[in-house]
Amino acid sequence: MPGEVEKSPVKLSLPLEYQQDLFHELKSEDELVLLARGLGLLRVVINLLHSYDAAGNNLIVIVGADDRENGWIGEALAEHAAVSRSPMARGLSQVNTDAMSVGTREKMYSQGGIFSITSRILVVDLLSRLLNPETVTGLVVLHSERIVATSIEAFIIRIYRQMNKAGFLKAFSDNPEPFTTGFAPLASMMRNLFLRKPSLWPRFHVTVAKSLEGRKKAEVIELEVPMTDGMKDIQNAVLECVEVSIGELRKADTGLEMDDWTLDSALHRNFDVIIRRQLDPIWHRVSYRTKQIVNDLTVLRSILHALLTYDAVSFNQYLDTILAYHQPPPGSTRQNQSPWLFLDAANTIFETAKRRVYSGKPAERAASDASSDSLRPVLEEQPKWSLLAEVLEEIERDNYLNPTPRDDSNGTILIMCSDQGTCRQLREYLQNMHVHPVEESQATDEEPKPSAMFMMRRKLRKYLDWKKDFARVSASLFAENQKVLDGFTDQRGNTNGYRGKGPPNKRRRVRGGAAAAGAGRPVNSSLQMAEDKESQVASLMADIQVTDTDAAQKDEIVVDSLDDMENYYELYEMNDLLVIHPYDGDMDEHVLEEVRPRYVIMYEPDAAFIRRVEVYRSSHGDRNVRVYFMYYGGSVEEQRYLSAVRKEKDAFTRLIKEKGNMAVTLTLDGTAPTDPQEQFLRTVNTRIAGGGRLAGTAEPPRVVVDVREFRSSLPSLLHGRSMIVIPCMLTVGDYVLTPTICIERKSIRDLISSFKNGRLFNQAETMLQHYKHPMLLIEFDQNKSFTLDPFVEHSYEKSIKSADDPRDLQSKIVLLTLAFPRLKIIWSSSPYQTAEIFAELKNKQEEPDPIKAVQVGLGMGEDPYEQQSFNTTPQDMLRAVPGVTGKNLMRLVLEVDDLREVSNLGERKLDEYVGKEAGRQIYRFFNRSVFDE
Secondary structure: OHHHHHHOOOOOOOOOHHHHHHHHHHHHOOOEEEEOOOOOHHHHHHHHHHHHHHHOOOEEEEEOOOHHHHHHHHHHHHHHHHHHOOOOOOOEEEEOOOOOOHHHHHHHHHHOEEEEEOHHHHHHHHHOOOOOHHHOOEEEEOOHHHOOOOOHHHHHHHHHHHHOOOOEEEEEEOOOHHHHOOOOHHHHHHHHHOOOOEEEEOOOOHHHHHHHOOOOOOEEEEEEEOOOHHHHHHHHHHHHHHHHHHHHHHHOOOOOOOOOOOHHHHOOOOHHHHHHHHHHHHHHHOOHHHHHHHHHHHHHHHHHHHHHHOOHHHHHHHHHHHHHHOOOOOOOOHHHOOHHHHOHHHHHHHHHHHHOOEEEOHHHHHHOOHHHHOEEEOOOOOHHHHHHHHHHHHHHHHHHHOOOOOOOOOOOEEEEEOOHHHHHHHHHHHHHOOOOOOHHHHOOOOOOOOOOHHHHHHHHHHHHHHHHHHHHHHHHHHHHHHHHHHHHHHHHOOOOOOOOOOOOOOOOOOOOOHHHHHHOOOOOHHHOOOOOOHHHHHHHHHHOOOOHHHHHOOOOOOOOOOOOHHHHOOOOOHHHOEEEEEOOOOHHHHHHHHHOOOEEEEOOOOHHHHHHHHHHHHHOOOOOOEEEEEEEOOOHHHHHHHHHHHHHHHHHHHHHHHHHHOOOOOOOOOOOOOOHHHHHHOOEEOOHHHHOOOEEOOOOOEEEEEHHHHHOOHHHHHHHOOOEEEEEOOOOOOEEOOOOEEEEEEEHHHHHHHHHHOHHHHHHHHHHHHOOEEEEEEEOOOOOOOOOHHHOOOHHHHHHOOOOOOOOHHHHHHHHHHHOOOOEEEEEOOHHHHHHHHHHHHOOOOOOOHHHHHHOOOOOOOOOOOOOOOOHHHHHHHHOOOOOOHHHHHHHHHHOOOHHHHHHOOHHHHHHHHOHHHHHHHHHHHHOOOOOO
């Protein structure tokens, strides 16, 4: 078959030398390809797939592709097939939903082609032989950095390699950092992928550098933008808070490796996630203060990001929400609040952010005391805005002086940002930068400069209105929470004789006397910011009232019904187009190819996009590109960019070193090397005559597994212990080990939600009806602590609740065992231990019958796949709504499409579905206003 592929007339779109070398490598052997970000990984994958697609008679499976990548791959394959005029090409087929019937999938697989299948469906189809692994020509694995030993993708590769030794297997990744953590990470990853050869292509690779640094280089203009004094003060204050927080974490003496817990590492994107992952195994032993600091690091890093991307008004509004979030509950003390809020630097953050928006009028304040109540708008603009306006003016001047360039580029200007919020902000600025609401500017003869004054005044008006509503909502929610807390206190009753004073065996020292200490300071005053007076806000609103110029501007369209689309429909002229687009990974390459811009403005730095521009310019000799590269000098933005480039380079250097010293793995057939005698003894049944006679059974042990359980890693581990995993749609239980043993598996999160909606009691009841030994397996995460402590409420909430509160998790487990004495509970610290427990439970037991296991719990003529298409997550959300019960839930699911439709139903319609009282409760829940007292 490979010979036929080479003979096929295939036209490829790989213009650069390194792309061609990589393609020929992939055609000749199986390997793991690690390509630096931005060098066009998907383009290589698409050309490889097209070479097999054009040959026909191939069945190729893509694993790990997301929806956007599937869309791009399908579109590109269709385009390649049209260019190559390949009659045998079939294009891409997606299998990504359970709603597609078994028969449909089987027919599609038999016809061949290229399939992108979600991992859960693929593993079930492989195990059930709906898709025979021996008929698969090859497997293409994307995002291989996500594959660990327990992942479902590693399970798929193992099944494929066990059953198919001849098919090809090629893995791809453009993220080298995960391959450098742990002991011999590259070797471990190669073992998980059942591959022998890694192929590394960093930016400093000789062929890559030669391809991108030739004569066809893009013109790059670097623009360093100085930050304002206010931005510098806020950034320094936030970094001081981060440094203090990291110092507090180091003092906690957790016994972990803390060399990377530095301020420089804190600028990296995943720093808070890495710290949390390190602390997870000992999370139950970590103090409440340490947990608070870990959460604070996430907040502080988000403030740093918001400082450089939000405008001054939005940033101040964001800080208001952070302050409201950190307001402690009633009765809390200073020790329970976030430590960084008590630093002087925190006060600097909040005060400086407010001064960037508005401040007092210093000239008038000296004149009279009455005028001290007035505020004036400051409305500091982001420094990049004015520079962006200058760049656009320069581009316009350049186009005027050079009207007919001799190249294939459009005159389009492409502005790249970090996210959609920044795109909206820039669009609003560019639309209104020539609108000047202040009439004084018309008095001078000079042409006014571009300004964001109109936009900022509008934002400030919205902010002041929002602040009033925000205060009302906060007060309403605070009062509601207080009622709940008072209710808890009333339920407990006066059981303690010393309520209201310290316990008799505890000495309490009150500084300055109890009465004075109690009345001297208001509750939580240390967190209260100085609020503006109503008269000050009124004067500020008077300053920014809507002028005639403001009123003349067009309102922003939020929702367009497109009723008059025929009258206003037109095609844009590409030379007059300005496109603002967020960075979007490999999709950016698609944007460059579609738009063909002559000018690219990188509003924020991104190393991967710079390389995409290099590849784009080197691939098209007739398209000139000028790139404006903007960044804040001396900011965390610049530091983060340099740090990301350095980390990628260090990762590739380590990978090259490990590749040179890596041992060759010889067992790549998907089966572990086992002793033949042990392999035989596994299939020996010693139950006959007390073990006096041995009878060798012809088959290894098997387990019947519910198809919904393949989201977890346990089926993969059972398969790794040489058990036959049989996927079925089970009505009762998740795992059937023997004809008498049925197990319902629950992770801790699932256990909590099952107790809340009452599903677990129904599941236990049905297991007791049909099986002699029903069991509940409570499985913990391997990398987290083997205790329930992280899942119980904070100490403050526990102090309010009584010891016998039925909502406590341990109490519910006890109630479950009292209600069902025959139900056994298995505690497992990880999926690995669960696999060992299952092996022990199956020891010397009969094998289960899959057909009987499927039929258990079904009524006459009932189909187990009937309710497979319903999503359980929205059902769980609906169960939490007042008025929804187990009886009327299914009626709602059948009558209504989604949760949004339920929330918009009228009270009369709800009465028809669920009854009058339940309908009234559901309607009131969805239509209650948060402003109501």
